[in-house]
Amino acid sequence: MENTDGISLVGGDASARKMKKSRRCKHAIYNDHFQNFKRYALPKAQLVIADIPYNIGKNAYGSNPSWYVGGDNKNGQSELAGKNFFDTDVNFNINEFMHFCSNLLVKEPKETGKAPCMIVFCSHMQQFGLIDLAKKHGFKGSIPLVFYKNFSPQVLKANMRIVGNCEYAVLFYRDKLPKFNNNGKMVFNAMPWPREQVSKIHPTQKPVMLLQQLIALFTDPGEVVVDPCCGSGSTIIAAKRSGRSGYGFEIKKSFHRDAIKWLHQEGSQGSFLDVLDSAIA
Numbered sequence: 324m325e326n327t328d329g330i331s332l333v334g335g336d337a338s339a340r341k342m343k344k345s346r347r348c349k350h351a352i353y354n355d356h357f358q359n360f361k362r363y364a365l366p367k368a369q370l371v372i373a374d375i376p377y378n379i380g381k382n383a384y385g386s387n388p389s390w391y392v393g394g395d396n397k398n399g400q401s402e403l404a405g406k407n408f409f410d411t412d413v414n415f416n417i418n419e420f421m422h423f424c425s426n427l428l429v430k431e432p433k434e435t436g437k438a439p440c441m442i443v444f445c446s447h448m449q450q451f452g453l454i455d456l457a458k459k460h461g462f463k464g465s466i467p468l469v470f471y472k473n474f475s476p477q478v479l480k481a482n483m484r485i486v487g488n489c490e491y492a493v494l495f496y497r498d499k500l501p502k503f504n505n506n507g508k509m510v511f512n513a514m515p516w517p518r519e520q521v522s523k524i525h526p527t528q529k530p531v532m533l534l535q536q537l538i539a540l541f542t543d544p545g546e547v548v549v550d551p552c553c554g555s556g557s558t559i560i561a562a563k564r565s566g567r568s569g570y571g572f573e574i575k576k577s578f579h580r581d582a583i584k585w586l587h588q589e590g591s592q593g594s595f596l597d598v599l600d601s602a603i604a
């Protein structure tokens with residue numbers, strides 16, 4: 324299976340043996356802090372994908388038309404004006420997050436081409452702080468990733484300034500370059516952001532197609548992907564669609580409930596014969 328950029332959605336070596344392994348995948352989303360991961364005996368992960376809270380505070384919708392009723396300032400402010408994206412977007416403990424990731428990723432292998440990695444979606448401002456902190460937790464290497472949209476959510480005052488159409492992430496690895504299923508093709512660090520027509524569960528929900536591309540690049544079928552703060556569960560859905568195991572944590576009850584619903588819907592469509600192990604705490 325290939326997407327429009329020619330990045331395989333299944334992974335480089337989609338051998339029958341690997342596909343068989345992928346049929347035994349498990350998927351779970353825990354309504355808990357990732358800090359409590361020891362309760363759940365998670366297997367070690369080949370890839371962590373995390374979209375950490377941006378701690379933007381009360382101006383999360385600052386340049387977005389939804390600040391106003393119907394997107395028009397003549398109508399006055401909407402209920403989103405002066406609000407956080409979500410009320411758990413505060414006091415995120417980034418040190419504990421790094422500790423979790425370095426604990427949960429598989430050990431650095433002796434061979435090249437097999438090392439694990441983590442991808443952290445973050446705000447433009449968070450990138451350098453994250454790179455410094457990650458070094459203290461053993462992640463010596465990093466690669467910046469930029470995802471460009473063909474639209475902008477920041478169109479207020481668009482005739483007065485440049486508007487943003489990018490999302491940022493940093494890929495971290497310890498010593499060896501991470502596993503890379505690129506089929507011998509060059510992969511640019513600026514990638515298109517696919518626009519998906521799905522009803523959103525989470526205000527900062529990531530497109531499943533994009534997450535599948537990342538999963539396919541850095542893991543093989545049957546391996547484990549973990550998302551410590553998984554919101555809508557998009558990463559776990561992407562892992563499932565790609566034949567990888569996926570484990571996520573989400574503290575907000577309403578997001579967790581909807582994420583579990585989505586995972587169950589996927590289960591009934593059953594693209595892979597997996598064991599559905601979704602936990603509701």
Ligand SMILES: C[S@@+](CC[C@H](N)C(=O)[O-])C[C@H]1O[C@@H](n2cnc3c(N)ncnc32)[C@H](O)[C@@H]1O
Pocket residue numbers: 355356357358373374375376377409411412415525527528529530551552553554555556557558572573574575578
């Ligand atoms: C930026 S959102 C993730 C959105 C997700 N990538 C998606 O596509 O839906 C971050 C999420 O982390 C959750 N969160 C914050 N602190 C957490 C923690 N300590 N453990 C687990 N989840 C946490 C928040 O409730 C929020 O839903």
